[in-house]
Amino acid sequence: MRKFVGVLVLALLALLIVPFVAAQSPQQASGRDLSWVFPVADKVQPAAAEDSAPRHVPGSSKAYTPAQIDDLFNPPDWFPEEHGPLPSIVAHGIADKAPACGSCHLMSGLGHPESSNLAGLNATYLMREMADFKSGVREDKARMNKLAKEVSEEDSRAAAEWFAALEAKVWVKVVESKTAPKTYVTKSRMRLPLPSGGTEPIGKRIIEVPEDPARTTSRDPHSGFIAYVPVGSLAKGKSLVENGGAGKTIQCSICHGKTLKGLGEVPKIVGVSPEYIARQMYGFQTETRAGSLDVLMKQVVEHLNDDDILAISAYLASQKP
Numbered sequence: 001m002r003k004f005v006g007v008l009v010l011a012l013l014a015l016l017i018v019p020f021v022a023a024q025s026p027q028q029a030s031g032r033d034l035s036w037v038f039p040v041a042d043k044v045q046p047a048a049a050e051d052s053a054p055r056h057v058p059g060s061s062k063a064y065t066p067a068q069i070d071d072l073f074n075p076p077d078w079f080p081e082e083h084g085p086l087p088s089i090v091a092h093g094i095a096d097k098a099p100a101c102g103s104c105h106l107m108s109g110l111g112h113p114e115s116s117n118l119a120g121l122n123a124t125y126l127m128r129e130m131a132d133f134k135s136g137v138r139e140d141k142a143r144m145n146k147l148a149k150e151v152s153e154e155d156s157r158a159a160a161e162w163f164a165a166l167e168a169k170v171w172v173k174v175v176e177s178k179t180a181p182k183t184y185v186t187k188s189r190m191r192l193p194l195p196s197g198g199t200e201p202i203g204k205r206i207i208e209v210p211e212d213p214a215r216t217t218s219r220d221p222h223s224g225f226i227a228y229v230p231v232g233s234l235a236k237g238k239s240l241v242e243n244g245g246a247g248k249t250i251q252c253s254i255c256h257g258k259t260l261k262g263l264g265e266v267p268k269i270v271g272v273s274p275e276y277i278a279r280q281m282y283g284f285q286t287e288t289r290a291g292s293l294d295v296l297m298k299q300v301v302e303h304l305n306d307d308d309i310l311a312i313s314a315y316l317a318s319q320k321p
Helices: 002-013 026-030 101-105 123-135 144-150 153-164 233-243 274-285 294-301 306-318
Strands: 172-176 179-181 183-185 191-193 199-201 207-210 225-229
Touching: 101 153, 123 144, 123 153, 172 233, 172 306, 179 207, 179 225, 191 207, 225 274, 225 306, 233 306, 274 294, 274 306
Parallel strands: 172 225
Antiparallel strands: 179 199, 183 191, 207 225
16 A cells, blocks of 8 residues: 555656646647647737836836846846845846746746746755756757756756745636636737737636736736636536546545645645646646656546546646645
């Protein structure tokens, strides 16, 4: 029994991994509409007025121009008093090779749905995932495989320890709804509401959008997200997470702890972007994740269908971290 539980711990350890997903998605292979999981930039982008004036966010004395906000090697630090000294790799990256970690994951570690939430994760766990990106056993050919090869073990450790010291916070509000805002996907793969407004049937999707698009695109670490999920998702997800869905999978608490907030090196899986959680489960199913722990996770998720993955993602996101 002890050996069996040990295998399950290793299996579920990989559920919450660091940023991004492999380029090949299940929807490309099967024809399913999983665009909510794997956002692709719209070819036609809404017209945007040019603005070079400094921007501000509530509660911060800082000011940054749009060009400074979009500088991936010097991302804005709106609230420097809220964290310890920044490692160079987090603040500036590696010139011409690897953007600053804070450009995607923010100076709070909370990140955006197209990246990931690293705040409070175990440092050893984060180091393992960087090593998997570097070796290629975890695929993200568009970004992380290349970047990880440029980052030294020393810088990886500095970043991992820094993000691990940050506080996990509520970052996404989950709302059951029959409709969702009409949206588009930016060139940086962020989903935003259409400027013209409007809603549409949600269907079998989760639509995750910023609470305040202007603040989010300014990389404000105090402005989170709203995830619209189909009615009934939370109850179904709760059953799958807590009971395994009548044999479809196993109880998440076996490895992630009673509150699902992590246990030792096993990461928290609550309060995380539902889009991100779903990407990871599809990654395990489609074997774009081939690390030593990933092959065990494949057995955990192999019997889950699209509706199951949506429901699990919605429920986990709805719980406080």
